[in-house]
Amino acid sequence: MSGDTVTLFEVGPRDGLQSLKTEVPAATKIALVDALSNTGLGKIEVTSFVSPKWVPQLADAAEVMAGITRAPGVRYAVLTPNLTGLDRARAAGADEVAVFASASEGFSRANLNCSVAESLDRFAPLFEAAAADHLPVRGYLSTVIACPFDGPTPPETVARIAARMLEMGCYEISLGDTIGAGDPARLSALLDVLLDHVPADRLAGHFHDTHGTALAMIETALHRGLRVFDASVAGLGGCPYAPGASGNVDTRAALERITALGFATGVDLAALAEAERIAATIA
Numbered sequence: 001m002s003g004d005t006v007t008l009f010e011v012g013p014r015d016g017l018q019s020l021k022t023e024v025p026a027a028t029k030i031a032l033v034d035a036l037s038n039t040g041l042g043k044i045e046v047t048s049f050v051s052p053k054w055v056p057q058l059a060d061a062a063e064v065m066a067g068i069t070r071a072p073g074v075r076y077a078v079l080t081p082n083l084t085g086l087d088r089a090r091a092a093g094a095d096e097v098a099v100f101a102s103a104s105e106g107f108s109r110a111n112l113n114c115s116v117a118e119s120l121d122r123f124a125p126l127f128e129a130a131a132a133d134h135l136p137v138r139g140y141l142s143t144v145i146a147c148p149f150d151g152p153t154p155p156e157t158v159a160r161i162a163a164r165m166l167e168m169g170c171y172e173i174s175l176g177d178t179i180g181a182g183d184p185a186r187l188s189a190l191l192d193v194l195l196d197h198v199p200a201d202r203l204a205g206h207f208h209d210t211h212g213t214a215l216a217m218i219e220t221a222l223h224r225g226l227r228v229f230d231a232s233v234a235g236l237g238g239c240p241y242a243p244g245a246s247g248n249v250d251t252r253a254a255l256e257r258i259t260a261l262g263f264a265t266g267v268d269l270a271a272l273a274e275a276e277r278i279a280a281t282i283a
């Protein structure tokens with residue numbers, strides 16, 4: 001398996017900043033994205049076009065998108081929960097958008113104010129509009145291991161919703177261990193079921209490192225054929241609607257582990273230092 005290329009999807013500017021208690025100026029967010037753009041990372045999630053009442057931390061999404069200096073070859077992604085979000089993302093010139101659903105009802109209600117089925121219905125017109133514009137849509141599926149409200153998530157439920165989201169138009173499903181409840185054994189149990197329904201090359205790992213298991217889970221996922229992983233510079237972050245969620249796996253740590261296992265990432269670890277310096281002024 002070594003020798004393959006692995007893609008790191010940097011989510012720090014979005015996932016990392018959405019639940020901070022302190023206010024981060026737009027200029028700092030822009031500087032963070034610009035520093036990340038100089039590292040060789042091919043995909044950066046810049047911000048969210050969600051309701052500013054729900055996530056005031058990212059209310060400046062349009063200003064941040066307008067302020068960044070786009071590096072050639074980098075795709076700048078944003079989160080969009082509905083058509084309003086998609087319209088704002090298009091106006092901001094996002095290269096791709098991401099919808100986000102939950103594998104558990106409790107988290108869906110807390111994060112999106114609707115049931116899982118309602119959230120998928122709400123995405124339908126978004127997929128239609130995005131397809132008309134040839135805008136790629138990524139899908140996040142949260143609480144794939146466990147939910148802070150409902151407990152453990154059955155792998156069959158994850159498989160059913162992930163397959164449905166791909167059918168609806170997602171190019172890839174990012175598997176969110178939202179509260180970092182996973183470990184290699186739980187992830188293997190999930191993949192045993194999921195890979196019968198969805199091929200590994202349509203899946204990504206999004207592992208929060210709450211209990212220090214994210215790197216081991218990346219290794220497990222690599223062995224099962226996954227080649228895309230989300231990570232957050234300096235391990236910034238968490239979800240404001242998931243009690244107990246801490247940061248996504250640290251970008252440097254993920255890169256070091258993936259590289260040690262013999263994969264290429266194209267990311268310059270030395271260049272990451274400037275983004276980490278900015279992240280340290282934020283956290």
Ligand SMILES: CC(C)(COP(=O)([O-])OP(=O)([O-])OC[C@H]1O[C@@H](n2cnc3c(N)ncnc32)[C@H](O)[C@@H]1OP(=O)([O-])[O-])[C@@H](O)C(=O)NCCC(=O)NCCSC(=O)C[C@@](C)(O)CC(=O)[O-]
Binds near residue numbers: 049050053
């Ligand atoms: C989905 C809604 C909007 C439903 O929110 P709602 O209150 O049920 O619905 P609404 O349609 O009545 O909207 C409320 C207000 O927001 C406005 N609004 C509505 N949509 C937008 C929009 N796109 N942009 C700007 N404004 C918007 C809308 O116009 C209205 O304004 P008002 O009439 O009250 O003045 C809300 O629940 C929401 O924004 N939720 C997002 C929560 C969120 O961002 N969570 C964090 C990201 S997910 C995550 O972190 C997990 C992940 C992806 O990382 C993976 C993992 O770790 O598992």
